[in-house]
Amino acid sequence: MDNQQATSADTFIKGLWRDNPVFVQVLGMCPVLAVTNSAVNALTMGLATLFVLLMSNIMVSLLRNWIPKEVRIASFILIIATFVTLVDYVIQAISLDLHKNLGAFISLIVVNCLILGRAEAFASKHPPLSSVLDALGMGTGFTFALLCMGSIRELLGNGSVFGWALFADSYQPWVVMILPSGGFFTLGVLMLVINRINKRVALSNARSEA
Amino acid sequence: MNSESVATIFINAALVNNFVLAYFLGICPFLGVSAKLATATRMGAAVCFVMLVSSLSAYGINMLLEATGATFLRLICFIVVIASMVQLVEMFVRKSSPTLFKALGIFLPLITTNCAILGLALFQTNKGYDMIQSVFYALGAGVGFTLALVLMAGIREKLALATLPDSVDGTAISLMIAGILSLAFMGFAGLG
Numbered sequence: 001m002d003n004q005q006a007t008s009a010d011t012f013i014k015g016l017w018r019d020n021p022v023f024v025q026v027l028g029m030c031p032v033l034a035v036t037n038s039a040v041n042a043l044t045m046g047l048a049t050l051f052v053l054l055m056s057n058i059m060v061s062l063l064r065n066w067i068p069k070e071v072r073i074a075s076f077i078l079i080i081a082t083f084v085t086l087v088d089y090v091i092q093a094i095s096l097d098l099h100k101n102l103g104a105f106i107s108l109i110v111v112n113c114l115i116l117g118r119a120e121a122f123a124s125k126h127p128p129l130s131s132v133l134d135a136l137g138m139g140t141g142f143t144f145a146l147l148c149m150g151s152i153r154e155l156l157g158n159g160s161v162f163g164w165a166l167f168a169d170s171y172q173p174w175v176v177m178i179l180p181s182g183g184f185f186t187l188g189v190l191m192l193v194i195n196r197i198n199k200r201v202a203l204s205n206a207r208s209e210a
Numbered sequence: 211m212n213s214e215s216v217a218t219i220f221i222n223a224a225l226v227n228n229f230v231l232a233y234f235l236g237i238c239p240f241l242g243v244s245a246k247l248a249t250a251t252r253m254g255a256a257v258c259f260v261m262l263v264s265s266l267s268a269y270g271i272n273m274l275l276e277a278t279g280a281t282f283l284r285l286i287c288f289i290v291v292i293a294s295m296v297q298l299v300e301m302f303v304r305k306s307s308p309t310l311f312k313a314l315g316i317f318l319p320l321i322t323t324n325c326a327i328l329g330l331a332l333f334q335t336n337k338g339y340d341m342i343q344s345v346f347y348a349l350g351a352g353v354g355f356t357l358a359l360v361l362m363a364g365i366r367e368k369l370a371l372a373t374l375p376d377s378v379d380g381t382a383i384s385l386m387i388a389g390i391l392s393l394a395f396m397g398f399a400g401l402g
Contacts, residue, residue: 191382
C-alpha cells in the first residue's frame, strides 16, 4: 500500500521539476514563447492547457481499451480538438480581450506536443486515476514554466507583473523583452540556469556517494 | 474579403512576420532538425509542400463549413485534413527516398503537430484570404520556415566546432541564437 501511494505521488510530482515539460523535456515550445509577453496571458494559457490535458488524459485513459492501435493518434487528436474548441468558446465568453490577445494560440493547443505526448506515453497505458495525477502534475509544471516566463518578460519589458507596476517611473523598460526575440532570450537563460543547477546537484550527489 | 496584393502577402509571411521567428510557430522542428544543413533543407521542403496542400484544402473546407453553418467544427476538420496530408507525404517520401525518410525520422509524422501548418490554416481563415492569396500565403510561410531552419542549421554546424561552457550547450545556446536571428528579422519590419 505504501509503495502504491509513493508511486501515485511521484506520478504527480515528476511533472513539476524532474520531468518538467518545458525546461526538461522541451515540449510545447510554441505557446511558451508566443503568449508569455505578459503574466496574465501566460497564466490563462497555462490553465487552458492544464484543462485540455486533464480532460483528454481522462478520456484517452477511459477509452484506451477500445481504441484500435492503428488509428490511435488520429483518435487522440480528435479528443483533444474537441476539448480545445470547448476552451476556445469558454475563454471567448469570459473575456473577449483576453481571447484577442491570445489570438490563434488557443486553437493551437491542439498541436501542443505535450498533450499528444502525454496521451500517447502515459494515458493510453494507465488507468484513469493515475492519468489524472499525471495530467495535473504535467499541467501544473507547464503553467509554472509559462508563469515564470511571463512574469520575467513583463517585469523587464514593461516594469510590471499582472499589470501592477513594480518599478519607479524612472525605469526604462527593455522593450526587447516583450518582443519575439525576448522570448527566445528569456527561455535560453532559464534553461542555462536550470542546466547549471542540475549539474551542481548531480555533482554534489556523486561526491556524497564517493 | 482581404485586398492585399499577393506580393505583399508573400513577403509578409516569409520575412516580416516570419512564422518561426516572429510567431513562434513550429519551434519543435526548428530546434530538433536544425543540427545538420542537409536535413534542414529537406525538412523545409517537406513542410513547404504540406503547407501548400493543406492551405488549399483548408480553404475548401472552410467554404463548405461556412455554407453549412458548422464553423464550430473548423478546428477538428482542419486537423484531420492536415493529419491525412502528412500521412500522404510520409508515404511518398518513404517510397521515393528511404535515406531522407531515415534522416527525418520522427519529425516527419510530427509535422502533424507542427503548429505552423495548423496556424497557417487558421490565420488565412481569420484574414479572409481568397484562394490565390491563400496559396501565396502558404508559399511565403513555407519559404520563411525553410529560411529560418536553414540559417539556424548553418550557424549550428559552425557552432559544433566551438568550445562552449557545459551549461550553455544544447537547447540553451540554440534559443539564444534564435533570439539573435529573431532580432535580425525585426529589421524587415515596415517592408511590404
